[in-house]
Amino acid sequence: MVPSDEEKEAIGCDHEDTRSENFVWIKPSPSEKVHSPAQKRQFCPKCGKIKYQGSATAKKMGFYVNILKEIQRKMDVLYKRKMANSKLTQVQVRLILKELEEDEEFNDRFSNNQHNQWGHFKFAIKRHCDIPEELVESIYRDFKG
Ligand SMILES: [Zn+2]
Incomplete structure (x- = not known):
């Protein structure tokens, strides 16, 4: 059975990148060792998750x-x-x-x-x-x- 759009939402988001004018300012987490108090970060316009942009990208x-x-x-x-x-x-x-x-x-x-x-x-x-x-x-x- 093909899942409906609503069911797809529940399974997870395939995440889209935002255009740069839509970046949000957020505070970096302590673990990120960033010296600036806030950073401009990309987020997914569909689910609102912030994109990780450090060097330790998640592994498969x-x-x-x-x-x-x-x-x-x-x-x-x-x-x-x-x-x-x-x-x-x-x-x-x-x-x-x-x-x-x-x-x-x-x-x-x-x-x-x-x-x-x-x-x-x-x-x-x-x-x-x-x-x-x-x-x-x-x-x-x-x-x-
Ligand atoms: Zn998303």
Whole structure:
């Protein structure tokens, strides 16, 4: 069945860029490390979301899938060496990915950024399995380059 326009709205917005005369002034968030008190920012004229214009643009899901695979590989090695009590199972990976896929904000590469995504990602891992945070962080650093 083809969704109606109203249903499409509920699923999510495909975001349009505003023309420059329609930019809005907003205060940057503390995490953005911007020295100016306010910035001109682009927003989506359809849903009103502010576009993220920093350098840490949000990643596609494949980036996080690869990180999970690497965590899984490393946990297997640690488990075999009896340096870890648990592994990252396929079921846990599926649950983590499902949670992230259903999270509209996580997948919104228009307004979201990589820092926020990383926080969500770590939180989702913690909810489903017991993986040392240092391991997760070190793999992230390798992938980020
Ligand atoms: Zn929008």
